[in-house]
Amino acid sequence: MEHDLVVFVPGFLGTRLRRDGQDLWARCSEQLIGSAAAALTEVALPPGLGDAPPEGPFRLDADALLQVPDSVPGLLSCMGYRDIRGALGDPRDAQFVPFGYDWRLSHRLVARQLKARVARELDRWHAEVDAYYPDRTDDPRVILVCHATGGLIGRHYLECENGRETARTLVTLGTPQQGLVQAARMLAGHAIPGDAGPGADVAARLNEALRDWALNLPAVVEMLPSYPAVRVEGKSRERRITDNRYPVPGLPGDAVREGLAFQEEFRLACDEHRRVGPLPYTVHCLGSVDFPSPEALVLSSDGSRITDSLPGTGDGTVPHRSAIADWTGTAPMLWTGFRNSDLSSSPALRDAMIAIRAGRPPGGTLAGEEGIALHLPRDPVAAGRPFVIELLGHDLPRRNLRTFMWRSGRPDKQPVIFRQYGPDRYRAELEATPGRWVVEALVDRPKGRDRRDVTVVAV
Template identity: 30%
Template structure:
């Protein structure tokens, strides 16, 4: 039987909240949305007159709100992205519907909620959003507790994807949230940051090429949140050494914003070390086995990323390297992290991840799907301009500890499928593979839109763990 006495709070990742502006006539922000991609039409929202890029933050915003009338409205239902700023991410409908199926519900009429969807203005500092979170979740918890009986001692359980975990951590550790929180479940959260954020901030957003002549760099560099996604761990190659962002000069970026981002991470880490119960309430679900940028080298004012530390490759979820996904001063083989071979963009939709979340919420065993023994890696570009081929590099390898079930070999082929967000198959290719070797599937003539790429085995009995990624096909004619 499910235990629904607590209040579950869902926080999305960066760009995962719809945003609007309160009208001059007092009409709600929900009536004036400017960031709410629907059906994959992301380019329309970036190119229209009132777009997200018109809401660049002022210099020196720090941990404040700019007073521009922008408000978060809801969780993004489908794929969302700003090309070149962060990985295209799937929406949160699958996760929310799973929680509803377990008996969690939002407030209706006089019925208090034990499910709180907590969108936030992802442009702003995670400190600001952590403080604001208290004004959302604590009144909801009080209303739930007011029912008395088994609900009187209810607490909060956070289920957070990506950057949402940083917001929740700040609330828990720095805003008194630990007093009313039972569990913190993070899905692909960059506890120590992600190297991609450095590359995107330093190099700027792909621009000046055909339809992508929009300069998105100024908007990206105005976001305290994106700076706070930069790695805390030493990942900047300097000869044979690796340095932290504050131990060198990061080209193109304001030194004060870089230092403040590092301070955000170190302050959180110090607070977690000082509170004995912090580690016990944390449940990390991380993506693994995917090609992931981990280190970076600066030359000529540009950032060049690498997937390894010297000869070592820790992999990750395609966006967050394993070194950035593991918190609490833990080693990469820590027992507080559940590892799932999946891409960052799809962790919140992955069936095994949803099983894990269910078990953590209900404290009851969930019947597992059979785990496979073949791991797939897929390298899928975030952005392709219409007319260019979509090229997907894939490989597979056996689990090192798969034992006799592995039969010593990977399957002879993998199936790569491209489909729309509504599930319509656009293209499919079967590619021959070998153990550990890369093979490329190439798709030409795909229509513009936000598409999903799935890599799986051709034989259902081959024991292949499928992986999923999203890609934005930018239209050649806006």
Template identity: 30%
Template sequence: MTEPPQKNLPGHSPGSWPHTPPGLTPTITHDAVVIVPGIMGSELYDTTTGDVLWGLANPKWLAKAWLTKPGLSPLHLTAEEQAGEFGRIKARRLLQTPAWSPFLRGIEPYHKLTRAIENPVADPAAVMPFPYDWRLPVEVNARLLAGAAREHLEQWRRHPAHTAARRQAVDERQARLVFIAHSMGGLVTYAALTLGFDNDLAADTRGAMTLGTPFHGSVVAASILNSIQGAPLPLPHNRLAALAATMPGVHDLLPRFVCLEEGLNVRRLTPTDVAALGGDKDLARNSQMFFDNLYSQPFPHHRPVVGIRQDTVQSMRLEDGTVIASEYCFRSNTDGEAMRDLNGTPRRFQVWGDGTVHRESASLTRRTLPIASQHGALASGKAALQAVADFLLEDDHLGPDQANEGLGLKVPDYVVPNSEWAIRVAGTDDPSGVDCTVASVDGDFQREARLYASDGDALGASMKVPRIGLYRVTVEADYVTSPLTQLVFAGADGVMPLNE
């Protein structure tokens, strides 16, 4: 017998359920969802002045932030904040417009991710963004997340749309939590679920999907801290280093795997090493103790999405206080000793990553969902959004999907207007069917990059942009599901002193 048509559930207009013919139960989730952004993915404002300090809704604010003297100075942690007195700066909402940072490169807003999540939930009220002050320790934000997630779940369980939607769930169970976390947000989620801030939170969680989370840290964080005393770099890099030196959040992103190359020896960074490269020894020591505790706890209900096929720094050397980053990594045997060749030299491996986090750092287990994408776009690309939507509709862990080989994209960290810079597309030497465009975020410039066969199974192109601003490089191919994108910032020429 044919069932009667389903009535519309509260919170949705007639016909709003996606792909639900008459007589079928809507394919939705009645669970509560929490979106946890990555570092620099939350808009921050000063509670004493009301000024927005990071994330203005106009991309032109980036030039003021990075290229003028006052710039980001209000974001530096004060003595009171370093002593644990927080509250001067608050996170208001998720990033609303594309942003850029040296080394971290493009930071995309979370509109697409939010829309992808709101589509399969029973009502938009089931979705809670969790903006946070990414300057602070992961532990501080994890405690806040645990409290906010508990309150969100209880409010959603009282919502009329939840009451209606749970009738189609197995055993009509109550809603549980699903966390969708990008980059640093995955560390915050991991700690919120495991460190005892709410002992029932893990049991009330159905799943946590992380997108490009540096579970074992990233060499990029060491390069950030080193850029004041390292090789001469443009002004924005120096400004970020000065800011990062006071930020526990950046120290929580330092690599915790075997990455420091010293002749025939490779080892982990120590707090003394961090101080030598420009960081804070005490912040590094505090971070080390925090992660020693965190790693002793399994991450429950976890599904990691990892970026692949992008050139990514994976190890480093320290030469006269300067970080020299390399795009290869080292692996250890089960006894903890580095794998070596017949001559006793540590073996080097190329595992790539998402341009910021190398693949082996982006997961706590070997079970991953690999996607060819840059780090900043992992929360906005088509393939990742499909994975998120599918994850929301699951009730059981079905294992990882298989990924295509994919293409890789490499662009400079910082460019100068009217000067040529290079684009490299890895994974093919055939330009047919591959399109590359460069467009300004504010929409007044767009140009196609002429790709040509380059060395090492890759394509190359040269590009110029006309003025200071933020530009998006996009690579599309007939055989690739989701386009590759990366944001590039064009700024002033030359090296400028930090106090200018």
């Protein structure tokens, strides 16, 4: 409703991590791109932390939402939240709460932190709301909007931390309700395929550094897929990562047990509440099936090696089969034409939030039928070596196509020249210096936009 408190929970990477005023993650990720072997040491966590908060040198300040594109190679990207308030339907300053948190930590711990923050902010808003909405007919509650893995935090808060007593609505944006196969690849030491552009030596270095780091990050462990996400060459049956006959090589059993215990705890809470009655809040899930998304690991016929990943339909990050919130029983999906990393800034979200805050169910076709899509390498590419990007869309030259690329966090943009090689298909060949680069394509009549990021590493 219009007078409710709007709380936004970003996803993994979506909050700046700082120490002594310096953006520590930004510095460490740049060092990783530059081939520094110990790049992630300053943002590591101690082994066995579990649901406890870090102390001493492991503690970092999570002070503000991310504003520029960032990524963890082989896992997730985030384009930042430059105008999140506008995308949420422009709630008043006093009723908008951006919830920043340390995205390395257990979703259970962060859900408890969210509970404390919501309690404080809702008490404050109860004392102030009459000045803004004197004609309201009921007390304000919470509209919880969660991007990507932030939805795992939001739903855990609602069902396991008594948040359902405060919520009117949960909105998830590209949340991996049943986990990500990318988390399994990273924890098994295969985030970057060995035959990727940078070469086997660079891939091996990145994989070792990322695995050592991620194994001690509860958030990554809790992203492990709970759906059947393993295929074995020559076998027809899909398998779960708990399959004892074909365990995923390199994936520690302790991590599997911890990750699935987190999912099971949530499921048990949902089952218990369902016996009492229906959900006391509404759920709206925004997603997409317009972009190829990692769906399954492929193992060799004897199960000894990870040989490939299989794509499925999805939002570019979360496959269709993991995006559906089956735990709600009834919540429909709201399909859009936006990638996971762009859902939080899309007109589709604004359309949905305007309807939700007016007390109407969002429905019909949400904004986003853009008919334009960029395809960039998912894996890091090597500095100084050409890589190909593709653009798909109908009649783009007549729609005033503009394409640019720039280094993340820097203002200077340079044009990208695409050449047509087939009906509605365009290709460009690029080279770039080490760093995180963003490519953007814009068209008119009707207006459309797509953005992708690519990591370029030193070799």
